[in-house]
Amino acid sequence: MTVTDVSAPAAGGPTSGRPRRDTGPTRTTGRITPWLFLAPALGWLMVFSIWPSLNTVRMAFTNAKPLGGTEKYVGFENFSLILRDDQVVNALVNSVVFMLVCLPLLTVLPLLIALLVEKKIPGITFFRTAFYTPVIASAVVVALIWTFMLDDRGLVNGLAQELSIIQGPLPFLTDRWLIVLSAVSLTVWKGLGYYMIIYLAALGNVGKDLHEAAAMDGAGAVRRFSVVTLPAVRGAMLLIAVLVCVAALRVFSEVFIMTGGTGGAGGEAMTMVMLIQQYSRGFTGDLGYASALSILMFFITLVPLLLLGKLNGKGGE
């Protein structure tokens, strides 16, 4: 650690005489010291976030290849190719369907679970931890588990046939829309615990006295939920809705593993990130095209974020 060289004597000294502003901490150090604290983090930010953003834009106008070699400026060619690429259209449609199914499920179910684990009854820590377990497992592990369960002869098809819900096995892992739906169920299952925690934090901010006051006024459980709980978690709910939308655009490992990297027959169930990954390596790769896809993806993920800003501005009275 090279942090020891920041222990230069504090040059500013206590600022007792100066009128203090409320914002920000007291000035008690020299000019250099804070930047020494910040240097590694800022350096990393420059090299692995800011520079790559600029470089992505630059590369999108070239024909850069994964294995290096000379790069040529190609103008807007990559972007005009995207517009004519059926796989990109497919990927975007998949994302939208994925998002529309995930959104209601992942904004409502985790809230119900959070309400279930909110009260500190005996053993609740065990349940909270267990409900969080799918979150900590790797998407690869989870996708392998679900691949086995959704197999033609797997648990889901077997049980459903045994209970006569379906006649023959459903092709969960080969049919385009069933792949998307399988990825949705996996994502919802894996995400429940994550969003549960966010709701739990929000519920923790609700004063008990509010509930008590409502109960004294004779409000039933349902009414208390709509009058006290819902307004309290409104912010968390908006945040979660946006997180779910952004996550829907970033799906990769689940579909990649469940389809063995193919994206189903003809790659119809491919996601945007799968396309980016596909173009990122080997002799057939094209970093210029992959960069153009990355830019497209960035702008699409911006939509839900801007929407959140707008809704937040409106709702925050």
Next chain:
Amino acid sequence: MSPVTDQKTPAVVPPAPAPPEKKTRRRQSKVFGSVTRRELVLRYVLLVLVLLISIGPFLWQLSTSLKSTGEDIYTRIPQLWPSEPTLDNYTRVMDAIPVLSFIGNSLFVAALAVAGNVVFSTLAGFALARLRFRGRKIALGLFLATLILPGEATIIANFVTIRNLNLADTLLGVALPGMIAALNVLLMYNAFRQLPGEIDQAAVIDGANAFQRFWNVSLPSVRGTVAVIAIFSFIGAWDDFLWPLIVLTSPDQFTLTIGLQYLSGTFANDQRMIAAGSMIAFIPIAIVFATLQRHFFKGIEEGGVKG
């Protein structure tokens, strides 16, 4: 996994209230905070139901990994308990792929991620929250701005950077970009900011410099958030798939998730082996989380993760 249960609370349902107390008990139940016996039973029934959904698939995979080749794993009525439990599938995974070296590779990447994120984001978070200097707001804004950037959008350019540093197909190349996450800097900033200003002023009067105040005064008070960051960094690095998939090409450099994908591609028809492989990747992380979960939930209550 016994460390999971809360040791502070007894693991049994409290007995029903004695009859003389019944009256007060019922009146209390109208007030939020106490639970009637019927509600309690209903709650536990629902909890067990959600429990089955959330850990059932893991148990099913564990069970499959322990089934011998003589046992049908595709029965219509699922057999959760293996008829002849065996570790055979695990030894077969060990023979097929160098699992131990994959685990070593994953541990190396995860260790760098934890070290980098804990050290650098506490330093940066402290400076942003507790030191006053020109440019503080701009630095803070930079960290905030990168939050909206999805990592996948810069992954191609990051690969080019790593390739130009001659780190393509190396574990250092896998680990390097993940050693600081802007989110962690902001989490530390948030934690340091919540400490009262007085503790600093006392230390300043005592002549402590910025680093001494960081190390002796502020850092001990934010241990919960540091724990959350360490746990999340470890899990994130251990579970990551896309980035190592792009960076790594030689099998001897594979991390566990890449090795697992290789295993499932090569032995696609051997579900017992894939199950054993996925359990090898899952069980360590489950143990890490089960051991540290108290710090995790405490850190979150501290205000580490708030919308």
